[in-house]
Amino acid sequence: MIGASRPRQVQRAGPPFLPMLYAFTALFAFQLLGELLVQWLHLPLPGALAGMLLLLAALLAYGRVPEALERTAGGLLQNMMLLFIPAIAGVMLHFDRIAREWLPFLVAGIAGAAITLAVTAWTLRWLLRDSADTRPTEDERT
Numbered sequence: 001m002i003g004a005s006r007p008r009q010v011q012r013a014g015p016p017f018l019p020m021l022y023a024f025t026a027l028f029a030f031q032l033l034g035e036l037l038v039q040w041l042h043l044p045l046p047g048a049l050a051g052m053l054l055l056l057a058a059l060l061a062y063g064r065v066p067e068a069l070e071r072t073a074g075g076l077l078q079n080m081m082l083l084f085i086p087a088i089a090g091v092m093l094h095f096d097r098i099a100r101e102w103l104p105f106l107v108a109g110i111a112g113a114a115i116t117l118a119v120t121a122w123t124l125r126w127l128l129r130d131s132a133d134t135r136p137t138e139d140e141r142t
Contacts, residue, residue, distance in 0.1 A: 019068030023069040027069075030051040031051040033051055034046075034054055035050070
């Protein structure tokens with residue numbers, strides 16, 4: 001159409017990777033804060049976990065997840081298996097110990113999988129409980 005104006009595109013300042021850099025900086029800063037907090041208070045938990053809890057508290061206080069952090073975290077989660085390769089390779093350095101003490105590893109693996117499955121099923125059931133009340137019946141759909 002003649003005379004129709006196109007919507008203006010907002011131009012962002014800076015290179016396109018800058019939001020991702022800010023998101024990584026935030027993730028590493030919270031991990032560092034968690035490590036420092038654990039060391040300072042002598043807490044019996046990993047610093048990375050304390051950092052994630054601090055990040056959760058900050059996001060709850062902020063009220064939303066910033067878009068750059070959401071996109072960056074999503075990319076990390078999609079490629080999470082690649083992050084486990086160094087840990088799995090490191091386990092192979094202790095293969096002789098695993099061969100000697102295989103039973104605790106087996107029990108921990110099976111128990112961990114069973115607990116994860118049970119908690120996931122319970123969470124799904126709890127989430128579906130609320131949606132069953134709002135779901136239309138067969139008569140309402142027709």
